[in-house]
Amino acid sequence: MTLIRKSLASLTLLTLLSGCQTAPNTLGGTGDLGVIVERATGSLAVVNTSRQQRVDQVEGLGDLSHASVKFSRDARYAFVFGRDGGLSKVDLLSGEITARVMQSGNSIGGAISQDGRLVAVANYEPGGVKIFDSENLALVADIPATWQDENGQEQRSKVVGLVDAPGNRFVYSLFEAGEIHVVDMNAETPEMTRFTDVGKNPYDALIDPSGRYYIAGLFGEDGLVLLDLWHTGSGVQRILPDYGRGDERLPVYKMPHLEGWAMAGNEAWLPAVGRHEVLVADKDDWALIDRIPVQGQPIFVMSRPDERQVWVSFAHPANDVVQVIDTETRQITATLLPGKAVLHMEFTPRGEHVWISARDSDRVTVYDTRTLQEVARLKSESPSGIFFTDRAHRIGL
């Protein structure tokens, strides 16, 4: 009897320990955590934004050369979308990969549903969207991106610009097909609405912070496509018809990221394509209001959470520079040198700091956005995307 009791007791101890001993930061809030994607090593650095420190490193995530990350509703898990089709669920508290599936041959990002229960992945090869249970990554829906070409043949298209929208919907674009699809996951079986002939080769997209406007950029022609999700019956409309490479065919080193658009007050701030300009448009009628000269081809144009500043990163060869613009005066107030090959910027949730990755300097620099002084520098091998857990609580992020 005594012996049996003893063994039960040690069993309990072991159980408790195995759930508790795994990482240095097991016990703690997850509101000030984040991850840095380290593309060369296929690893994730887990960071703490209160202390500006690395707290863990997670390896074995495959090819992270164009990886993006979403967070679970409880801000504990990161869903990592690898370029090689790998989808991994990482526990930020233990540093463990709790689930992983190779879900396609080539993928380009994902989204998490409004209720946090579903994770969707946009795939290039085979073209389509796969939707998984966020708990265990079990497949819930497989939606091939099929379309009819000019000869009436059914083809599959690469999927780009996948975002979540209110009402447990996912919205995405089909590159070859020139279509936008909206999938409603509240229905018994997923219901899809297709918008065809939206424009030539949509290559990326964004959704505004309220989740109402889905805007896709076109690789094959100038202009942008807007879908008002409050009025899907009205179809898509074309906005900013001159947005693009235009006739001059300047060398475009890298197409700008649409998800980097800044929304400041009633204005949208966006990177011009190929030109050394940041554009300002009116959010009511999408008319172009201003063009602000900058030092290179802009890639990310992001607003500080209080909308007073816009921070701009650039394409090669001017990609060791970040410029800061005052949204009221529209003047450049600072030109900073965070390192070689700046790839991404992420603001802390209330905007006191910004973290900037410089791939070829193997570091992430943290700036105070008020003083514009460096407050910390973290070593990181080929850092690219930086993502903080407050994204879990925002529409479209």
Added chain:
Amino acid sequence: MTLIRKSLASLTLLTLLSGCQTAPNTLGGTGDLGVIVERATGSLAVVNTSRQQRVDQVEGLGDLSHASVKFSRDARYAFVFGRDGGLSKVDLLSGEITARVMQSGNSIGGAISQDGRLVAVANYEPGGVKIFDSENLALVADIPATWQDENGQEQRSKVVGLVDAPGNRFVYSLFEAGEIHVVDMNAETPEMTRFTDVGKNPYDALIDPSGRYYIAGLFGEDGLVLLDLWHTGSGVQRILPDYGRGDERLPVYKMPHLEGWAMAGNEAWLPAVGRHEVLVADKDDWALIDRIPVQGQPIFVMSRPDERQVWVSFAHPANDVVQVIDTETRQITATLLPGKAVLHMEFTPRGEHVWISARDSDRVTVYDTRTLQEVARLKSESPSGIFFTDRAHRIGL
């Protein structure tokens, strides 16, 4: 030698266990947690918004009859501001009160600084603001709300409408003095800017989601006072001059909460004072655009995070009703009965649910905001304020 090793091993085990075994929800993300203030019992219910369940109860928090809550930067701790001047720091993971001070005789809410390091409390008695280290609640600054009355005598004033603003600033109003003060905590010693003669008896205030506009309501006269924090040198301005009780002197059962204002697109939606109306104002020039008839005197007018709906709660005697307005058509789309004496509403971060407290029905009802169906009902003794941890990441919340 063997014996010593053994005892070291068990010491390690105990240490690990004591840091890990304290509560049912010790190990977990904190992004989907929240609290319900239970005013009759002076307790806090800790809730999980993914499972719509209570997960813990914390007692011993004193008089919570008009309590409010802010969250630490890591979303692990709740700072509870009691009516009796008690300030408590509660660990949501362990359910323990980790620090508590009786910092005044009577207080009315607080704020947490942009960087998360400071917690400020607005006090009625003695009138002023006290600022504490968020780590251990050690006093950092004690700022009496002094002013000169008409006879040149120095008096102390009650402090109301305390909010945080970008740049580690706190902004608040002095009820008797008719002043607004801005305290900059980035300076070596706190620096204060005073705005005098702003209007008669400011009684409550709000700051907009970008942290730019501070708006105070006046108990002693009609109209609202606006301070543009981007241009403090320009002083305050008066907006919506007819906002208030007016000449008719209708019976006002309860002054509406200003912090409940909804900002939807370029419009501000606000509760009329004493009238059965919700008002819509243009955020550019603060002109009144529309008056929407509702079923009682509105108290809270809050927008769903995607800004498509505005939810309205009411003063006695029509306070068992909540109405939902479509922000585009400005029509009432639903009239719901969540229970007796509805006191507060809180949306989940991305807006799929809203939690509504009904004090005299001893329950909190959770609605799906799309279907407007009840999805859960939680027992709670005299529930009032409901606060979810994503507030940690928002300016002014």
